[in-house]
Amino acid sequence: MLLIGPFSQVLPMSGLPLKGPLRDEQLPLLEKAGILIDGGVISAIDKFADLRRQYPQCEVHFIDEPMVLLPGFIDCHTHICFDGSRNRDYAMRIAGKSYLDIARAGGGIWDSVTKTRSADDITLAENTVARANRHLLEGVTTIEVKSGYGLDVVNEIKMLQAIQSASLHTPATLIPTCLAAHMLPKDFKGTEVDYLHWIIEELLPVIKAEQLATRVDVFIEETAFTPQTARVFLEKAMRLGFAATVHADQFSTGGSAVAAAVGALSADHLEASTEKEIIMLAQSRTTAVVLPGASLGLGMPYAPARKLLDAGASLAIASDWNPGSAPMGDLLLQAAVMGAAQKLSTAETLAALTFRAARALQLQPGGQLLPQSAADMQAYACADYRDLLYFQGKLKPSRVWKAGTLIQQ
Secondary structure, X not given: OXXXXXXXXXXXXXXXXXXXXXXXXXXXXXXXXXXXXXXXXXXXXXXXXXXXXXXXXXXXXXXXXXXXXXXXXXXXXXXXXXXXXXXXXXXXXXXXXXXXXXHHOOOOHHHHHHHHHHOOHHHHHHHHHHHHHHHHHOOEEEEEEEOOOOOOHHHHHHXXXXXXXXXXXXXXXXXXXXXXXXXXXXXXXXXXXXXXXXXXXXXXXXXHHXXXXXXXXXXXXXXXXXXXXXXXXXXXXXXXXXXXXXXXXXXXXXXXXXXHXXXXXXXXXXXXXXHHHHHHHHOOOOEEEEOHHHHHHHOOOOOOHHHHHHHOOOEEEOXXXXXXXXXXXXXXXXXXHHHHHHOOOHHHHHHHHOHHHHXXXXXXXXXXXXXXXXXXXXXXXXXXXXXXXXXXXXXXXXXXXXXXXXXXX
């Protein structure tokens, strides 16, 4: 057994509601605390001095400076398996070009599809490992990773196999999602109905047989798939045993209604959500996942995070790390900046990065420091947890543990 401490403060993020607003006063806070780990799992959290008395024979790692400990962050929406850059798209966008202008010039999602199709599986796996390890050093211990830059059998399978391979070469937990329904491929001969039917009939059975993913995603948007066709697709995928999530309400509404109707785990983006969609999500079991990185990258308004919480929704914050609209990938920075703009309490922001994000990935209990849970943890060199957002993402973790193993010191 290993005892780590004493920490100035420990935020276990436990005992808090999964939905609705949170006040900082609700945060459980342990001072001068230690954490006892056995086999990568938390055995106990208590006053450090008390744990030393109770377990005099255990190994001790002393913390000899002020530090705040909390669960590792969970990024429940990323696209970190890709090849190539879309810096030209970004330069055009900030110079005032529209989405259609960029697409006509050869940019957009299809540009990433072309580059990712050209990359071999080793390159894709190495790219994914590098990005996952950067995320891990910044305190993100669990990362959802989407396919969606393949858009045919060979390349979607290649991407998911690369994600699977990457998971063997990074300490971070990677959770794959099939996003073959990202857009209608330019080289597909047929309608969007035909393409989604092809995914159901030809691609998902292979993914299921090879155990490459248990989740599917679909982009519901005027430039992608309609709510009607997407709902049929999701219902069929769910009957095959896949969990569902939705790219919803990014530029126009309709996606979150489908997510709520089919019982999707999450509806992600939500920048265009109105009062109607906000109430619908709050009354559903679907987690509302907001993506401030996309708002920053596209120069768009943030999703209505404050209104979602006040209506009673479960809110998670994810990075949307991708080569086009959200290339930064700095989860804490994005959450801190959005929190300031949307007037989210520190408790609400940290909940959205931990146990409420875990809910979107069916990782219950996850994102909490509890006995019998994995010791996925991060510690910041400060004496007060409020410094995490006060420095707007500039303060990074000094130490990160994955399943009790120290990754960074």
